[in-house]
Amino acid sequence: MAKEKQKVCPICEQKLTFLKSTLKDGIKVCAKHVVTEANLVLTETIEQSTVEEIKERIQLIKVAREDLQKEADNFTSSKQIGNFVAFDEVQQKWATLNSWSTFNYSDIVDFELLEDGESIATGGLGRALVGGALFGGVGAIVGGVTGKRKSKDVCSSLRLKVTINDMNNPVVYINFIETKTKKDGLTYKTIEGAAQECLSVFQLICDKQKDNKKETITPPITVADELLKFKGLLDLEAITQDEYDVKKKELLGL
Template identity: 35%
Template sequence: MGIWDSVKQGTKNMARLNTLQQKIKNNQQLDSSERKEFEELATRTIAEDIMKSPSKYFKQSAKYGQVSIDESKQLFQVAFKTYHFNELNTYELLENGSSITSGGLGIGRAVVGGVLFGGVGAILGGVTKKRKQTNFVESLKILVTFKNRKPVSTTIDFIKKTQEKDKKYEKILGNAQETLAGFDYIINSLEENRHTELVGTIDSSFPLGSSVTDELRRYKELADEGVITIEEFEAKKKELLN
């Protein structure tokens, strides 16, 4: 094959790879032959390519305040950058430099100062008991930290100059709360994934020949410990008894 033929073939391969990548971005399933073709052209699996270039595959399916989410591929965008769900570490709402609420994997989300109220959980006051209530806010932002990512953090600014606590402030605060809800959604998805993996590991841990009674007893212990829910225990009980 001559140089010109090689160039034409390379261009053709690139166009074909772009077509397959676009199908994946649009959540269209590739058949077995297309998957094999993709791996030959990209020299990596689909999962590896999404991991390497998440922004190329991102397609928004939901939006919470300043967080855009691709639920199918478990990707999210903040400040025009794309991340994988499992890269999210912690997030914290700061008002005038003081923490109001924070969350992360394994810790849920807790209110540090202020009181949650309203449909989107707006924060009343937003101050700790040690600070006096004021009618003005100098800054309001969310600090987000990541795992295995550089830079390790980013800031989403909502208020950067003095703002009176009026209806405009409440609207801005509502946007911040919606953004926190987006991070909550990501963390909840990660917790569900981890729970599913744990239950799968438990299912495979029973030795061959275990009696139904032994398995039921073990699942009951897991339900009592809170590892699985009562509903999951009842479903497993019904499955085993049948």
């Protein structure tokens, strides 16, 4: 007896159309479930997947998207630079805008501006901004970066590499230019200004984080400090002489 032809998608239980994908054991599902919803585009991966695996992947992606939406809803931009990056001063977070992701100010380690793969400016926690200068005011153009560049008429790539304190995702890229762009044009100059403003803001964040860490450093408690504390308790008659003598011997290792 010939095998009955499958007519219904096992994921959405809708009638199969000509837009379908074949899974493990020849089971067919609507193509949208693997191409769009599950983001599986490799034929080899699709053909080795089961219906349950596709359902699980769709659910994981759905949850991840919901989490991203919650982050976006809770993020209040106090400063935005073009369509590249935004900053939330209240929550001390920053976000990439070309592909939404948020990060903590405190996790920034260092950053580097790369033009066509060449490092033209660096900065970060405990480091000065090298290759550029902080913005003097709104709309001010940063100087000093161009001195390190090789003379080229066209830029094909301009991006900021940010190293963060995350073993699973240690590097974040903010892409400013991804196609060939003439340097003498308004587009390049505008984007370059945005990139350099990012440098300044990231350096200010790192400098502030460094200052905050200095303020929160508590000097170690010494034996003398402890003795003074218990002597004060003795003077206040909060402890007896015997109790003080025992504590004194303990602290001095006698």
